[in-house]
Amino acid sequence: MQELEIVGAPRSGAMGFQPAATSLAEGIFALDAMLLVIITAISIFVTALMIYTFIRYNRKRNPTPATFTHNSPIEVAWTIVPVFILLFIGMLTLPELFRQQIIPEADVRIKVTGYSWYWGYEYTDHDFGFDSYMLEKEQLAEYGYDDEYYLLATDTAVVVPVNKTVVMNITGGDVIHSWKIPAFGVMQDAVPGRLAQLWFKPEREGIYFGQCSELCGKNHAYMPITVKVVSEVEYNKWLEWAANEY
Amino acid sequence: MNIKLALKLVFIGVAMGALAFASVPFYDWFCRTTGFGGTPLTAESVEVEALDKTITVRFDANVDSDFPWLFSPMQKKMEVRIGESEMAFYQVHNPTDETMAGTATFNVVPMSAGAYFVKTECFCFQHQELAPGQTEEMPVSFYIDPEILEDRETDYLQTITLSYTFYEKDTQ
Numbered sequence: 001m002q003e004l005e006i007v008g009a010p011r012s013g014a015m016g017f018q019p020a021a022t023s024l025a026e027g028i029f030a031l032d033a034m035l036l037v038i039i040t041a042i043s044i045f046v047t048a049l050m051i052y053t054f055i056r057y058n059r060k061r062n063p064t065p066a067t068f069t070h071n072s073p074i075e076v077a078w079t080i081v082p083v084f085i086l087l088f089i090g091m092l093t094l095p096e097l098f099r100q101q102i103i104p105e106a107d108v109r110i111k112v113t114g115y116s117w118y119w120g121y122e123y124t125d126h127d128f129g130f131d132s133y134m135l136e137k138e139q140l141a142e143y144g145y146d147d148e149y150y151l152l153a154t155d156t157a158v159v160v161p162v163n164k165t166v167v168m169n170i171t172g173g174d175v176i177h178s179w180k181i182p183a184f185g186v187m188q189d190a191v192p193g194r195l196a197q198l199w200f201k202p203e204r205e206g207i208y209f210g211q212c213s214e215l216c217g218k219n220h221a222y223m224p225i226t227v228k229v230v231s232e233v234e235y236n237k238w239l240e241w242a243a244n245e246y
Numbered sequence: 247m248n249i250k251l252a253l254k255l256v257f258i259g260v261a262m263g264a265l266a267f268a269s270v271p272f273y274d275w276f277c278r279t280t281g282f283g284g285t286p287l288t289a290e291s292v293e294v295e296a297l298d299k300t301i302t303v304r305f306d307a308n309v310d311s312d313f314p315w316l317f318s319p320m321q322k323k324m325e326v327r328i329g330e331s332e333m334a335f336y337q338v339h340n341p342t343d344e345t346m347a348g349t350a351t352f353n354v355v356p357m358s359a360g361a362y363f364v365k366t367e368c369f370c371f372q373h374q375e376l377a378p379g380q381t382e383e384m385p386v387s388f389y390i391d392p393e394i395l396e397d398r399e400t401d402y403l404q405t406i407t408l409s410y411t412f413y414e415k416d417t418q
Contacts, residue, residue: 103356105404115311124304124322169355169407173311193351194284195306195409 004228008183008208009152018183021208021229022200025185027096034092038085100186103199106167108160114170114177114190114212117219121158124169126239128246132156134222152209157226159242160202161235167199178214181227189214202229281361284353286408289364292389296330301390305334306409313414314342315376320383329392331366336384336410340376347375347415352408359406362394370410375417 008018020026057065111122111129122129132154135143145153160166170179172190179198180187188198202208210225230238277285303326305319320335340346350370354363369384376382386408394400 101356102399102402111306113308124306169306169409171308171409171411173308192310193308193411193413194353195308195355195407196357197355197407 004230005206006149006209007204007206008181008210008227009149010209012148019204020185021183021202021204021206022185023203024100024200025183027099028185031093031096035089038089100198103167103197104165106199107164108166110158110160110166110168112168112170112179112190113173114179114216114223115173116175116177116217117212117223119154119177119179119212119223119225120173121156123239123242126243128243130156130242130246132158132226134224149209151221152211152224152226154224154226157207157228159228159230159235159238161232162202162205162229164232165199165201167197170196170198175216176214177212177216177223179210179225180213181208181210181225183208184227187213202227205229205231277360281359281363282357284355284357284360286352286354286360286363286365286388287391288368289366291366292329292331292364294329294389294392297328297392297395299328299395300325301328301394301403302326302405303332303334303388303390304405304407305336306407307336308409308411310411310413313348313412315340315346315348315412317410317412326390328390328394331387331389333385333387334408336369336386337381338374338376338384338412339381340378343378345375345377345417347373347417348412349373349415350410350412352410355407355409356400356403358397358399359394359403362391362397362400363406363408364389364391373415 008021010018017025017029017032020029056062109124111124113120113122119132120129121132134151135145135153135155137147137150139155140147140150140153143153143155168179168188170188170190171194172192174192176192177190178187179190181200184200184202186198186200188196190196206229208227208229210227212220212223212225277283278287281287302323304323305321307317307319309315309317316339318337320337324332324334326332338348352370354360365386365388367385367387369386374382374384388408390406394403
């Protein structure tokens, strides 16, 4: 397989999100940025009001305080303004939510089953499947990963072609797990006895890591997820290889 | 005074506990009636007209990891005319040397399709018992309600996946 850059991984000392590799992730990160602006503005406004009150109306400057407790215009304002803020946030959030939940027609279908404590994958259109286990520290080099990817890298990886729509059918084999790739902006609980779906369309080749994101037992931290996004040519080559191998 | 308060508190505790138990049949009824969370509806017979438009139904099978039965759909997918009654088969095999019983849970994805996926007959309605080594073909009859095309949340759908998970049950 071609040499792939590691794109979707946590970086030591970094802030913010991993680079967005899908339009879903871009949408979520944009929402986050928008919310941060609103939250920051409100926090500064409220803090400024409080500081002003501490200074202007402390005991020294204001020895005989006013005794009224109501002011209708202000009360109406602090009810109406938040309603508009919430409406604005909802207007931008709901379309993004529907975009995640409306599952498009798939180019690649993968069945994911969460087990205690590993992931099972099945390429349903190609009749093969494999399990994916976390690599131990001493195995990392053999599989071509640096030591810093301990707890993230797995022995086998989900391989998908770039710029194709991938639909994953997700369920749990024993207890509830959750399949998540932060750089794709996707996360779905894997619930035993129920099938659920998520979709993504990766736009950049590379290796992406994720972890089980629903507390599932003692090895919850040791069932990571590796996804390799490759060119279509590479993907077809891999399919041929995998159909024989697995 | 204290006894009265204690009785009140005990009553509240018992009532809350009773409601918790009552919520199991309540949610079951709620999901079956509304199709909420991808729960397929059930009907006695097909009472809608078939359209020319088709939809792909895919089939998925799971077995609880503690349950040794083998369970798989006999067709991966079917091209189904909306409104027309169709029958699909699953195969189930008991590889052990004892008689075992199982029952299946089910849902469809996308979950919004649950309200329009109607089953008229299904093995999952019954308790299944298999002798050692026995293999059984199990049918499910269903149709897709044409109203699926009237709903903004489902009118775009080209694929619906029907999923079952088998669990062990006590033999009767």
